[in-house]
Amino acid sequence: MSQSNEIILKVNDLKMYFPVTRGLLRKKVAEIKAVDGVSFELKKGETLGLVGESGCGKTTVGRCVSRLYQPTGGEIIFEGEDIAALPEKDLKRIRRKVSLIFQDPYSSLDPRQSAGSIVGEPLIVHKITKDKIDYHRRVETLFQLVGLDPALMNRYPHEFSGGQRQRIGIARSLASNPSLIICDEPVSALDVSIQAQIINLLLDLKEAGETELTYIFIAHDLSVVKHISDRVAVMYLGRIVELTTPQELYENPLHPYTQALLSAVPVPDPEIEEKRERIILEGEVPSPLNPPSGCALHQRCPIAKPECREVIPPLSDRGGGHLVACIRA
Amino acid sequence: MERLLEVKDLKTYFNTDDGLLKAVDGVSFYVDEQEIIGVVGESGCGKTVTQLSVMQLIARPGKIVGGEVIFEGRDILKYKPHGEEMRAIRGGKIAMIFQEPMTSLNPVLTLNQQLSESLMLHLKMNKEDARKRAIELLRLVGIPSPEARIDDYPHQFSGGMRQRVMIAMGLSCNPKILIADEPTTALDVTTQAQLLELMTEMVERFRSSLIIVTHNLGVVARYAKRIYIMYAGKIVEEGTCKEIFKHPRHPYTIGLLNSVPRLDTVGKRLVPIEGLPPNLTNMPDYCAFLPRCPYKTEKCRTSPMPDLRDVPGEGHRVRCYVDIAEVDNVTVK
Numbered sequence: 001m002s003q004s005n006e007i008i009l010k011v012n013d014l015k016m017y018f019p020v021t022r023g024l025l026r027k028k029v030a031e032i033k034a035v036d037g038v039s040f041e042l043k044k045g046e047t048l049g050l051v052g053e054s055g056c057g058k059t060t061v062g063r064c065v066s067r068l069y070q071p072t073g074g075e076i077i078f079e080g081e082d083i084a085a086l087p088e089k090d091l092k093r094i095r096r097k098v099s100l101i102f103q104d105p106y107s108s109l110d111p112r113q114s115a116g117s118i119v120g121e122p123l124i125v126h127k128i129t130k131d132k133i134d135y136h137r138r139v140e141t142l143f144q145l146v147g148l149d150p151a152l153m154n155r156y157p158h159e160f161s162g163g164q165r166q167r168i169g170i171a172r173s174l175a176s177n178p179s180l181i182i183c184d185e186p187v188s189a190l191d192v193s194i195q196a197q198i199i200n201l202l203l204d205l206k207e208a209g210e211t212e213l214t215y216i217f218i219a220h221d222l223s224v225v226k227h228i229s230d231r232v233a234v235m236y237l238g239r240i241v242e243l244t245t246p247q248e249l250y251e252n253p254l255h256p257y258t259q260a261l262l263s264a265v266p267v268p269d270p271e272i273e274e275k276r277e278r279i280i281l282e283g284e285v286p287s288p289l290n291p292p293s294g295c296a297l298h299q300r301c302p303i304a305k306p307e308c309r310e311v312i313p314p315l316s317d318r319g320g321g322h323l324v325a326c327i328r329a
Numbered sequence: 330m331e332r333l334l335e336v337k338d339l340k341t342y343f344n345t346d347d348g349l350l351k352a353v354d355g356v357s358f359y360v361d362e363q364e365i366i367g368v369v370g371e372s373g374c375g376k377t378v379t380q381l382s383v384m385q386l387i388a389r390p391g392k393i394v395g396g397e398v399i400f401e402g403r404d405i406l407k408y409k410p411h412g413e414e415m416r417a418i419r420g421g422k423i424a425m426i427f428q429e430p431m432t433s434l435n436p437v438l439t440l441n442q443q444l445s446e447s448l449m450l451h452l453k454m455n456k457e458d459a460r461k462r463a464i465e466l467l468r469l470v471g472i473p474s475p476e477a478r479i480d481d482y483p484h485q486f487s488g489g490m491r492q493r494v495m496i497a498m499g500l501s502c503n504p505k506i507l508i509a510d511e512p513t514t515a516l517d518v519t520t521q522a523q524l525l526e527l528m529t530e531m532v533e534r535f536r537s538s539l540i541i542v543t544h545n546l547g548v549v550a551r552y553a554k555r556i557y558i559m560y561a562g563k564i565v566e567e568g569t570c571k572e573i574f575k576h577p578r579h580p581y582t583i584g585l586l587n588s589v590p591r592l593d594t595v596g597k598r599l600v601p602i603e604g605l606p607p608n609l610t611n612m613p614d615y616c617a618f619l620p621r622c623p624y625k626t627e628k629c630r631t632s633p634m635p636d637l638r639d640v641p642g643e644g645h646r647v648r649c650y651v652d653i654a655e656v657d658n659v660t661v662k
Contacts, residue, residue: 053517161605191371192544196588196601203598220517227590227599250592264522265592266547270570272593273551280526281519284487
């Protein structure tokens with residue numbers, strides 16, 4: 001995979017707290033710390049996988065980076081500029097460069113807009129095309145790029161299958177020629193046989209695009225993330241607990257949560273399954289409204305020690321860029 | 330082991346505006362006592378409708394138009410859907426767990442009310458005994474302090490906990506068969522692992538059989554003894570779990586195995602199944618998988634839908650003319 005050393009995105013101590021309000025005056029009574037101190041770097045052309053269970057903050061990270069949310073704290077340095085606190089009026093410029101692919105291909109497309117106009121809308125919003133002919137040609141190229149027949153341009157979303165709709169969503173995200181695409185669970189709503197088509201398409205686009213594409217790939221399915229990513233960040237309760245290459249993550253997982261997550265993913269092979277050991281975490285993910293002290297995993301962790309209750313473990317390098325946040329690993 | 334349930338040539342059709350939709354078209358399978366089987370297929374392949382037909386839970390415009398469901402030696406399809414006999418079986422002898430624990434529990438009833446209902450109906454327990462038994466069941470499925478939580482409502486529980494309640498409910502009357510329809514699909518992976526372990530542990534304890542209906546081949550690989558693969562309303566391949574994963578012979582099964590990314594392989598490009606699942610209202614006479622099949626021959630196009638035929642391997646049968654073992658190029662490792 002083509003990768004330069006240029007850093008396209010640097011996220012520093014990102015925090016996103018959502019207020020919990022009560023009563024008529026919407027008095028703030030508590031805070032949900034959805035993302036609590038997330039830092040990572042992304043090279044141009046790289047794919048970073050964000051993986052974790054529901055409520056771990058992976059989607060919130062994606063939404064902060066695309067500035068759909070205004071983060072509570074931290075820096076998001078995109079192409080050399082801190083966009084974390086950028087005012088609304090300057091965001092259009094960023095939105096052209098950072099686009100999104102959503103999970104649900106049914107609710108993320110306007111049912112009253114034709115496929116062609118969905119794909120072409122960013123071209124108009126960002127005033128990219130010169131005239132009608134140019135616009136039409138661009139939309140046609142986008143359709144072909146994602147493997148859709150341009151003849152279907154005048155059809156409406158309900159006339160397409162789930163996989164085709166996701167292709168429309170991908171074409172729309174490519175329209176403004178972005179350098180960073182945030183893919184939020186792009187295949188989890190699709191059938192198994194269709195998932196592979198979309199994963200391959202995302203991989204192909206990276207090679208074929210006019211500009212070098214960088215992805216943040218958010219998913220709960222570790223096997224999909226491992227397949228598509230150059231590096232994988234495992235999140236738990238608003239923090240990154242482990243970050244490394246997919247091979248290293250699979251062969252040498254250091255964080256107990258990663259180990260449990262890996263062992264929970266079934267492998268379609270009964271002989272391997274028989275031999276595999278399962279680490280089953282007790283209980284459930286604690287509420288981010290009232291997170292445990294110290295390491296967020298300590299109540300469920302099989303190797304926790306008393307001091308895990310007190311210290312929030314920092315993400316530290318264990319060699320070769322393998323980052324782990326655990327004092328016991 | 331004794332044959333507990335045998336479904337023969339089951340047909341369930343839906344009369345839709347677009348024509349007759351053959352959701353289940355001649356499906357046969359069996360379950361032995363205390364056996365775990367898997368039924369695998371994508372959305373719309375008829376796997377759920379098959380199980381609902383066994384329970385006679387098909388509403389209009391759907392209709393069971395043919396076949397037999399032999400349970401404990403009797404054809405239960407002959408029973409009236411609303412009759413005494415069928416009601417005794419439903420929830421009593423054959424129980425079902427549904428995919429969405431959020432929607433399949435009644436939001437306005439407490440757990441006690443919902444769990445006691447079937448205990449009082451099927452086991453003729455009185456209120457106090459039913460409550461005691463319900464607490465017992467909740468403890469079995471790992472709900473902490475069940476005495477305190479039994480009067481709570483479903484929304485007070487997390488998704489995983491709700492599915493535990495569903496398992497408790499399914500097993501409450503000690504059924505002979507538990508049908509779990511996508512029991513873990515809406516849940517996170519670690520919860521999924523917890524629940525699959527719990528479910529298999531529980532059916533062993535209750536000496537029940539388990540039918541796992543899923544789209545995820547990985548889920549059945551660990552637990553099922555035998556597997557049925559469904560496509561477009563028909564079973565296209567069946568056999569023991571080991572056989573199916575080691576020597577898959579139907580192009581669709583091979584396609585499924587090649588198209589899922591696996592945790593234990595690195596960087597191999599996925600081989601998707603090209604095209605889309607067929608529209609079930611307008612099925613061709615030939616093999617339903619033909620338009621997407623990489624192994625198709627001239628014979629497939631000119632011949633009718635193939636029958637299931639025996640191939641080497643214990644109980645291994647496949648609905649395909651082509652002998653894939655000879656064609657080779659099977660990339661599954």
